[in-house]
Amino acid sequence: MVHLTVDIGGKPGVNCRGFCTYCYFKHAKDVPPFGCRYCLPFKKGCDYCTRGVKEGYEGFLPLKEVAENFLADLQATSDDVTRITISGGGDPSCYPEFTDLMEILGSLDVPLHIGYTSGKGFDSEDTAEFLLKNHLTEISFTVFASDPALRRKYMNDPTPEASLAVLKRLAEKIDVYAAIVILPGVNDGAVLENTLTWLEEAKVCGVILMRFANERAQGLILDNAPVMEGQKTHTVEEFREIVRTAHKNHPKLRISGTPLYDPLFDSPFAIRRHPELLKKLPEITGKTPVITGSAAAPFIAEILQKKGAKAGAVVPVKKEIACLMTIDDLQDLDKTSLTDTVIIPGRAFVHAREAAEVFGRQVVRGPEMLTADGETSMGMTEEAVLSLEFEGFSALINLINQYGT
Ligand code: SF4
Incomplete structure (x- = not known):
């Protein structure tokens, strides 16, 4: 069982067809290294806490480099590859050579997994068929809302109808996990209810609800607070209640929340x-x-x-x-x-x-x-x-x- 990752590089937001309004990376500054568990005892700052945490890539890697890196990993593997995951700092759906990359990987006849995408780069419903043809079996997809107008406004998605149609088509055939960053007064309440009903009908496997953070104390450590001027946030307890209600109203959907909580296991802790x-x-x-x-x-x-x-x-x-x-x-x-x-x-x-x-x-x-x-x-x-x-x-x-x- 070998699981390979294809890293396409890219900078969050910059390589996402522009920032989502709630993107954590929007105002991220080039802060000095924090120090972390990987640092040497005598030196504060290592690759992880200097570059990795900021996802500080220069931009998308050219297809040639992505393919060469992948080939090197493939050749170093003696076992059968059972799964390939495409990931990067930028959004895979916005990768300029996405079609070519999918065709190369698809030719290997190995289940493909897209680790995370906003779907903003999917401009046509036909993309779903193309992905299925190339052995995509699992995808994590940011939804924000099933209302295309909200997706257009808050995610900067130029073609929200097409992106949502791709998600829906994929969910009929493969494992789709949906992610929703919850902005109080924007996509919570009735909007969230509608979105969850839409996702339930689309038969997605699971939904992860993510609390929006707008203050340093909530976890914005890249000198990037506030992400949205004047935007309210939920407290941890309010957010937990939202997850609890969502789970109660949509028992067929596997719903979990971050930071708290997962109603199925009553976790964390x-x-x-x-x-x-x-x-x-x-x-x-x-x-x-x-x-x-x-x-x-x-x-x-x-x-x-x-x-x-x-x-x-x-x-x-x-x-x-x-x-x-x-x-x-x-x-x-x-x-x-x-x-x-x-x-x-x-x-x-x-x-x-x-x-x-x-x-x-x-x-x-x-x-x-x-x-x-x-x-x-x-x-x-x-x-x-x-x-x-x-x-x-x-x-x-x-x-x-x-x-x-
Ligand atoms: S898709 Fe994700 S990384 Fe890209 S701008 Fe939106 S929130 Fe940021």
Whole structure:
């Protein structure tokens, strides 16, 4: 089972036929490297936190280069290739040589997957037949709304009717996952209801609802806030309610939300509802404060308290999403009650040495993942989500005990 990825490069927004109004990358600045888990201990900044996180490609890669890179990967593989995914910083549907690329890959007779597209580059309904002919079997497609006028206005889609028709045609034959960024007062409420009904009738496999972020504390770390001047946002709790209602009203659709929540598993942090698994987690014998984002903090605290942690064991920063924590979040924390060592999220965009300077004490990174957010859990089984959480919390508690006073 070999899964190959074809990287077409491209810059988000720039190589998307212009920015969607809500695009995170719209006002992204060339900020200095944050530091991260991949950096060398003595150097803040590596390829991932300097370039990868900003998806800082120059532009689409020429077809010749894409094909040569793919061929090299193919030749390095001894097993049969079972799946090929097309991905990039830019939108595959807007790739200038998309037709040629699809024909080349289609000739291999291997199931193709388009990792993410807005569909803005699909100008004719016939594109669906072309994609099917070339063995496309799965696609993630941003919808925004089933109302073409809203798609045109907010996604800058010049041909919204054609894009939606392609989505609908594909959903009849292959696995289509739809994504919707929710803008309060624009595509929530009745518009969302209509869109979900439309997607249900189209028989898409799943829908991921994404909360729109417009402030630094909500996760805009590229000096890019606000993305839309004056645009309201949902709180994490309001958004959770939207996902819950959508799931209730459309039981045939697999609906999940990011950052919170996945109604099918009651995740993130589904393990808190599974006493038999909680029982198997190690007991807490030490005290090492766990720094995390404000959205996850109550859940982590609830689970750790069930294993013996005292109040104050989990310390939230203002940033809602732990994986988007940066050094300024740590600088803003009240550190007076913290003991010798602190644990920061494994994926925080923080260089460990700099964090240690800010705290004036030892800092260790926690596990990579404690749970799966709605986007990730969408493609997982409940067992896999619980197993991921069990491993994450076991590792976290072992760290707490190892460094705890
Ligand atoms: S398609 Fe995605 S990356 Fe491109 S402009 Fe829209 S939101 Fe940004």
